[in-house]
Amino acid sequence: MDGALQAWLPPFNTALIVISGAFLLLGYYFIRTKQIERHRGAMLTATVFAGLFLVVYITRFFLFQPRIFAGQGAVRAVYLFILVTHTLLAIAVGPLVLVTLRRALRAQYARHRRLARVTLPIWLYVVVTGWTVYLMLHNVA
Numbered sequence: 207m208d209g210a211l212q213a214w215l216p217p218f219n220t221a222l223i224v225i226s227g228a229f230l231l232l233g234y235y236f237i238r239t240k241q242i243e244r245h246r247g248a249m250l251t252a253t254v255f256a257g258l259f260l261v262v263y264i265t266r267f268f269l270f271q272p273r274i275f276a277g278q279g280a281v282r283a284v285y286l287f288i289l290v291t292h293t294l295l296a297i298a299v300g301p302l303v304l305v306t307l308r309r310a311l312r313a314q315y316a317r318h319r320r321l322a323r324v325t326l327p328i329w330l331y332v333v334v335t336g337w338t339v340y341l342m343l344h345n346v347a
């Protein structure tokens with residue numbers, strides 16, 4: 207049971223991040239095409255999936271030993287760069303998302319837009335690098 211859980215939690219976790227990223231892109235497309243209600247729905251969905259990701263991620267952290275990256279040399283340096291930037295920006299993006307959302311939900315759209323243009327690329331970077339770390343760590347690539 208433990209082994210099975212350990213096997214399916216990482217891909218499940220990564221799926222949550224990928225779904226969150228897909229809604230993020232969709233939400234961006236919706237606002238660029240002026241579909242505000244759909245933008246709102248997509249961004250709130252992206253936030254829910256990011257929240258679910260965080261819950262599963264933290265659960266994994268407490269339940270299981272972290273996996274150690276096996277690569278050496280240049281590939282290890284690349285891995286560490288991605289991991290460190292991913293982790294630092296993942297910590298920063300949490301409050302950024304909350305403030306971006308709060309501004310939108312209070313109808314402060316000009317302020318929302320200004321901050322959202324910073325939040326969105328950082329959030330996307332965190333999603334893509336999260337996915338990359340998973341692929342590198344599990345030797346899928």
Ligand code: HEM
Nearest residue numbers: 237242246249303306307310311315316319322323325326
């Ligand atoms: C954290 C979640 C969200 C993110 C990352 C986000 C992202 C963005 C981005 C990047 C823009 C600027 C698009 C451009 O370049 O023109 C924008 C604009 C906008 N967003 Fe969001 N958004 C989020 C949540 C919401 C929510 C919940 C609403 C609720 C209605 C909303 C309403 C709007 C509106 C009305 C604009 C247009 C503002 C203007 O052009 O004056 N957003 N959003």
